[in-house]
Amino acid sequence: MEGFQMPSQSVRIAYIAGYGRSGSTILDIALGQHAAVVGAGEIAALTRHVLAQNEYCACGSAITDCGFWSTVSRHWSNGREAEFIRDYCVLQKKFEGLSMLLKSISGIGLGPQFEEYSLHTTRLFTTMLSYSNKEMIVDSSKLPGRAIALSRMPGIDMRIIHLVRDGRGVAWSLLKGYERDAKSGLQKEIKPKSVFRTALRWSIVNLAVEYLSRTLGPERIIRVRYEDFTSNPAATLQQIGSFLKLDLSQIGSSLQRGEPMGPGHQVAGNRLRMTSSIELKKDESWQTRMPVSQQLSFQRLGGWMLRRYGYL
Numbered sequence: 001m002e003g004f005q006m007p008s009q010s011v012r013i014a015y016i017a018g019y020g021r022s023g024s025t026i027l028d029i030a031l032g033q034h035a036a037v038v039g040a041g042e043i044a045a046l047t048r049h050v051l052a053q054n055e056y057c058a059c060g061s062a063i064t065d066c067g068f069w070s071t072v073s074r075h076w077s078n079g080r081e082a083e084f085i086r087d088y089c090v091l092q093k094k095f096e097g098l099s100m101l102l103k104s105i106s107g108i109g110l111g112p113q114f115e116e117y118s119l120h121t122t123r124l125f126t127t128m129l130s131y132s133n134k135e136m137i138v139d140s141s142k143l144p145g146r147a148i149a150l151s152r153m154p155g156i157d158m159r160i161i162h163l164v165r166d167g168r169g170v171a172w173s174l175l176k177g178y179e180r181d182a183k184s185g186l187q188k189e190i191k192p193k194s195v196f197r198t199a200l201r202w203s204i205v206n207l208a209v210e211y212l213s214r215t216l217g218p219e220r221i222i223r224v225r226y227e228d229f230t231s232n233p234a235a236t237l238q239q240i241g242s243f244l245k246l247d248l249s250q251i252g253s254s255l256q257r258g259e260p261m262g263p264g265h266q267v268a269g270n271r272l273r274m275t276s277s278i279e280l281k282k283d284e285s286w287q288t289r290m291p292v293s294q295q296l297s298f299q300r301l302g303g304w305m306l307r308r309y310g311y312l
């Protein structure tokens with residue numbers, strides 16, 4: 001880190017927060033179509049496992065062969081990638097989990113280590129911007145803990161897109177398991193998750209994101225529903241565009257016409273990113289296929305949150 005100076009201008013981040021299976025990867029890819037934006041995927045995963053396991057980037061290359069990420073990670077780590085990333089990962093575990101909520105409320109545990117984490121994270125972003133020649137980064141890591149951490153970093157100008165999807169659709173999607181298939185972007189086997197577990201975690205994660213809207217204020221966070229985005233992308237991107245101060249109208253109309261998009265260098269996230277031509281499709285198969293008993297079991301725990309987002 002020697003000789004590194006904090007950038008005089010803040011780094012602009014559009015952070016997609018929320019639960020998995022809610023469309024964050026396709027929203028990341030859509031925003032990444034803008035000439036000034038790097039759609040980077042789940043940046044938290046880059047150092048947690050993507051680099052260490054040489055996983056695939058959305059450009060189709062393994063991460064160590066991807067021109068963008070290999071350059072960024074080499075410069076970011078001053079050429080000593082393995083140990084640098086291992087040390088950074090320890091900091092990530094400390095400051096990106098839900099315990100960040102308590103740290104943020106109490107102010108306890110945000111000492112020199114947080115400063116170190118903050119410095120490295122900001123520098124990762126500035127390195128990404130300088131090698132892509134763009135002005136804004138989309139980070140679809142989703143984790144509310146990481147969003148809380150980023151919101152406390154002085155060099156970062158973050159806006160949060162709180163992406164919500166009907167939890168019953170999320171639970172239905174998570175009831176299915178998948179075999180590992182690295183080349184198509186599935187790095188490990190995905191075990192089916194129970195409806196109860198999803199209802200609990202979906203509620204907690206969305207509540208944690210809402211904590212941010214209280215602390216950051218309404219001009220820094222916008223709530224977007226997956227169902228609105230997929231049924232009317234033009235209107236949704238119009239809203240997001242005025243929130244981020246970006247003209248997204250062309251991207252919106254192209255999606256509205258059903259035109260496909262090409263991915264950027266998104267890491268981790270939904271495996272659809274591994275296709276060279278991606279269409280925005282609404283997946284509401286749960287409405288006809290999810291047994292009513294399972295829908296009710298979700299509602300018993302998460303019903304009040306479903307109501308809160310206008311789903312019941």
Ligand SMILES: [Zn+2]
Binds near residue numbers: 059060069
């Ligand atoms: Zn790539």
